[in-house]
Amino acid sequence: MHNGASELAVRDLNAWYGESHILHGMQFEVNKGEVVTLLGRNGAGKTTTMKAVMGMIPSRKGSVLFEGEELIALPSNKIARRGLAFCPEERGIFSSLNVYENLTLPPAVRPGGMSLDDIYQIFPNLKERLKSQGTKLSGGEQQMLAIGRILRTGANFLLLDEPTEGLAPVIVQQIGAMIRLLKSKGYTVLLVEQNFRFASTVADRHYVVEHGKVIDMIANDQIAANTQKLESYLGV
């Protein structure tokens, strides 16, 4: 089904926070241009998976192949330079930086990133608030800033950790439209979600994560047939 051509191939990924063993052999693949979600309950290890892929967890083992290159032993700044960019769940907007400084903070890692004007076109709110302190923005605007700033860098593999969490439905729709736009521009997106109804509007495939392992994979066109199974996995 997915041969060696996948852009990201994670094999037997284990990760630890201090003494606690969080990931127990994560295994999944993401193909170029796909939008793939990691679904699962709180504490299943979805965020940890993203951080382990990005090299943000010092204690990790296994294999993370990106475009055929092994990333597992690289520090996170080198992983970012390969073209992966992470947008954390808590958004990570810097309070001592204004909106413009936040937006232009991440350095370009590859050619072909969006220009500031492209980003303002997708997120018009940001342009009007450039001088504001980053953390004075509304939750939705902060999310837009957190995603906008990684679009500038030329990274073409985006790891978005619960981008819709805590946002009003109209903003969630905007974020959904943005993810579809990114897909149409050829970006690859790995998305962490708790809300599979939202995930099904943007994604190609879904991996279900439980206890630090992938326990199932569901293609998006099969999601209707598997709703009951998904609900039991996610405990909704």
Next chain:
Amino acid sequence: MFELLGIAPQALFGQLLLGLINGAFYAMLSLGLAVIFGLLNVINFTHGAQYMMGAFVAWMLLEWVGVPYWGALVLVPIIVGAFGVLLEKVFLKRLYHLDHLYGLLLTFGLALMIEGVFRKQFGSSGLPYANPLPGGTRLDFMFLPNYRAWVVVASLVICFGTWFLIERTKLGSYLRAAVERPDLVQAFGINVPRMITLTYGFGVGLAALAGVLAAPIYSVNPLMGSNLIIIVFAVVVIGGMGSIMGAIVTGFGLGVIEGLTKVFYPEASNTVIFIIMAIVLMLKPAGLFGTPK
């Protein structure tokens, strides 16, 4: 007006100038401490010893190699800063995940060792460093020595240059961001461990630069740093740990207040800074410019 207060204008302005000079050193030293504490979370007790090393390296360059004062201003911060980089790479970086106390103990121990080596080598009576700008200007109310005027101007340039670098440039935005979320800044592709090392080197270089500026004023003495460092820590506490502007304003301000105290109530001049510190800690525990955590 001065006669009314029973104070000669010469005494007043003389002490004001002295206060401004002391304040310039408080500001430059507390600035380096603030920069280091902000990013490394280390209370750098070696700062006074590094300031002293700045003065000594300037003296050595002059006496042994013949490098004049103006050359030392450029070379000394680089030499002592490189020594700081070495300290960070060998010792400090092992302590970041531990409590502040460990960094404080380590840097305090290092300060004692460095001062001990210099005392053994050079004695503690102090070495003279020739004034590179002799002479002065006679103003209506006081005599202004050229070198002291230069120190005030140079320290203002250094302080506001550092403030600009950190608060208004791209490099500064990396530093400020890394103070908040080093992991995320690194995941954006920035080599944060190297930035931390260089920041420590920069802070140490600032202390050494202050040491060069101090050499012609105070004699070059192995204990010149430990005499100053306690007051500088009080300045940092009053200004707010990690605040750049706080360090600058409080440094100069307290120098001037100390100078004025010498005119109006000399008995309190040695303690006034600590009295202010106690009051500030009671009213604003995070310091005048600090943000409560």
